Amino acid sequence: MKVLWFMVVSLFLMTACCNNETQEQKNIEIANISKATVKSTIGLLVSEHGDEVKENAQRGVNHAASLWRNVDGTEEEFKAFCQSNFIADNDLKAVSFEKISRNMEILRGHFNKISLDLQKPLHEPMGDIFDVDKAFGAYSAGSHMIEDMYRNKLAFTIALNFPYYSLTEKEKLGKDWTRQQWAYARLGDVFTARIPAEVLQNASEVGSASEMYIANYNIHMGHLTDGSNKRFFPEDMVLLSHWNLRDEIKSHYSRGEEGLASQAKVYEVMKRIIDQSIPKKVINNGDVEWDPVTNIVYKDGKAIEASPEGNERYQQIINNFHALKAMDEHTPLNTAVKRAFEGGMEITQKDAEALFVKFMSSKELKKVAVLIRTRLGRDLQPWDIWYDGFKARSSINAESLDAITQKRYPNAKAFDDDLASMLMKLGFSKDKSEFLAERIDVDPARGSGHAWGASMKGETAHLRTRIPEGGMDYKGYNIAVHEFGHNVEQTISLYDVDYYMLNGVPNTAFTEALAFIFQKRDLELLGINNKNPQKEALQTLDNFWSTYEIMGVSLLDQRMWLWLYDNPTATADQLKAAVQKMAIEIWNDYYAPVFGVKDQPILAIYSHMINSPIYLSNYAFGHLIQFQVEQYLMSADFASEVERLFRIGCITPNAWMQEGLKEDISIKSIIKEAGKAVKEVS
Numbered sequence: 001m002k003v004l005w006f007m008v009v010s011l012f013l014m015t016a017c018c019n020n021e022t023q024e025q026k027n028i029e030i031a032n033i034s035k036a037t038v039k040s041t042i043g044l045l046v047s048e049h050g051d052e053v054k055e056n057a058q059r060g061v062n063h064a065a066s067l068w069r070n071v072d073g074t075e076e077e078f079k080a081f082c083q084s085n086f087i088a089d090n091d092l093k094a095v096s097f098e099k100i101s102r103n104m105e106i107l108r109g110h111f112n113k114i115s116l117d118l119q120k121p122l123h124e125p126m127g128d129i130f131d132v133d134k135a136f137g138a139y140s141a142g143s144h145m146i147e148d149m150y151r152n153k154l155a156f157t158i159a160l161n162f163p164y165y166s167l168t169e170k171e172k173l174g175k176d177w178t179r180q181q182w183a184y185a186r187l188g189d190v191f192t193a194r195i196p197a198e199v200l201q202n203a204s205e206v207g208s209a210s211e212m213y214i215a216n217y218n219i220h221m222g223h224l225t226d227g228s229n230k231r232f233f234p235e236d237m238v239l240l241s242h243w244n245l246r247d248e249i250k251s252h253y254s255r256g257e258e259g260l261a262s263q264a265k266v267y268e269v270m271k272r273i274i275d276q277s278i279p280k281k282v283i284n285n286g287d288v289e290w291d292p293v294t295n296i297v298y299k300d301g302k303a304i305e306a307s308p309e310g311n312e313r314y315q316q317i318i319n320n321f322h323a324l325k326a327m328d329e330h331t332p333l334n335t336a337v338k339r340a341f342e343g344g345m346e347i348t349q350k351d352a353e354a355l356f357v358k359f360m361s362s363k364e365l366k367k368v369a370v371l372i373r374t375r376l377g378r379d380l381q382p383w384d385i386w387y388d389g390f391k392a393r394s395s396i397n398a399e400s401l402d403a404i405t406q407k408r409y410p411n412a413k414a415f416d417d418d419l420a421s422m423l424m425k426l427g428f429s430k431d432k433s434e435f436l437a438e439r440i441d442v443d444p445a446r447g448s449g450h451a452w453g454a455s456m457k458g459e460t461a462h463l464r465t466r467i468p469e470g471g472m473d474y475k476g477y478n479i480a481v482h483e484f485g486h487n488v489e490q491t492i493s494l495y496d497v498d499y500y501m502l503n504g505v506p507n508t509a510f511t512e513a514l515a516f517i518f519q520k521r522d523l524e525l526l527g528i529n530n531k532n533p534q535k536e537a538l539q540t541l542d543n544f545w546s547t548y549e550i551m552g553v554s555l556l557d558q559r560m561w562l563w564l565y566d567n568p569t570a571t572a573d574q575l576k577a578a579v580q581k582m583a584i585e586i587w588n589d590y591y592a593p594v595f596g597v598k599d600q601p602i603l604a605i606y607s608h609m610i611n612s613p614i615y616l617s618n619y620a621f622g623h624l625i626q627f628q629v630e631q632y633l634m635s636a637d638f639a640s641e642v643e644r645l646f647r648i649g650c651i652t653p654n655a656w657m658q659e660g661l662k663e664d665i666s667i668k669s670i671i672k673e674a675g676k677a678v679k680e681v682s
């Protein structure tokens, strides 16, 4: 799943907007509420309503003051605003909350529906896509909502009465909170910081530039040579770094010696990208030939001059760092690292690091490595972090599966008509199955498909799936069942959660867990018994090994950002040296003992480090959470537990795990299961 850069920014910077204010207005927006005014305002509220409102008044006035700007009014006006808008009475507060919540649902629900409808021509086969389709599809009707709420002062009413709680406060106080208090706190997350439009605009531009840089980083593999006219890959093969390069390595596992040589060649390319010795001429260019081993570029058979890319990869990271750092002084989470972890993932960076390090030190990794060595019949190579041989093959051949799904699902409507019966096969009651099926629409898709949930009750979730002329093939069916799992989560966590402000799940790992469990049961839904007895064990090992890989990469991403904050004036050259050093350190600490190879920089190849700042750890956590939820659901009364778990809603990840599974986010269960699986498969 690809995460767009702007989402990373807008997730926790709810003020995100690109507005058309004049330069003059922008320049005069400054925070103008003094500590003395905050203090006297609190004093005023306490003297008016009594000592029992003191704590709420303190938190609310402080929070509202942090968002107030001179354009909103003078200090006296702030004080008067707080006096007339502070809600001391709890019953009145509850009624106000319901009103605000209802209106938030109206706004978010309709904005979501507008986006869904405007993008329909891009997502569903509705004829040729014109530029107007693209322009409307890119338009975001809701992008000014937050800024409008500051202008009409609703943001301040909310901040004053439903203030923000930090992650630490939520986790500590949340243990004793009622559902209503959790819902109040989630409303408090809507207005947390007010970042100047020009700072946001700059971050968005810098982010787009990084997106473009990565989107155009193609390597013409058909033009790799060893200087003797030999080609190693098909003439027209063009691979985007790093995803396609990685997938190319994966695809060679079944090809013996020859495959190994191809993998080694791809790794040479990766190393040149990491250390930036890659010639500029070979990026996105198929007019020359290149030998990644000697680094010589050829044109018409003759070696030519070619300068290295230099530092561009690391300059992009520095640019992102400065753009995100500019937000620090405007938010309570005053570093980009805190915003990504405590704000976005709702897990602290320290907790994440501790868990990853512990996982990467587990002795089960060596056992799995021995198993991989045996299966490959050779020593491990650095790129075997992407070992792909734990995929369980189905005992039924692809053609007969295609025939079954094509017959059963000739079009989207056939799949739509079958939703309720599929849910009943999974154990949902007839009523619940029909309730859910009525709220999920299946649409034909242009691409591979997706699941798009509703944001207000009364609207449906959309399952987009691509169905070719002859009906749905098995691969498409398998993906559609995955998306169906997402839709079921989206529908339960919107319709069945008691407070709208708590709708949803804490983060994507929770919805992926359900999607993958649905996907795993795809054959069962077709009435087929997959007879591979090692299927579960293989899946566990596959998951375990990819968790290992992504944790190393995530740890490097974390350490790089901490290093940037320690060295805020670093040049791209210095960053390049530091990243390579840190990548090798992590390798030597946690991979060399398992692989038997030292000093490898491979963990630094991920493109996310450039175009999705501080996002990689989400995937690593996702693996753990998903595994735990899957394990739990596999032994539970499936349908009723799915309903119970997804009614919990969007509290913090740790609180959700405690409430749902009665355990913390942990590496224990995945390590334990991997230990068992190694024995089973060996």
Ligand SMILES: [Zn+2]
Pocket (backbone or CB within 6 Å): 482, 486, 512, 515
């Ligand atoms: Zn998914």
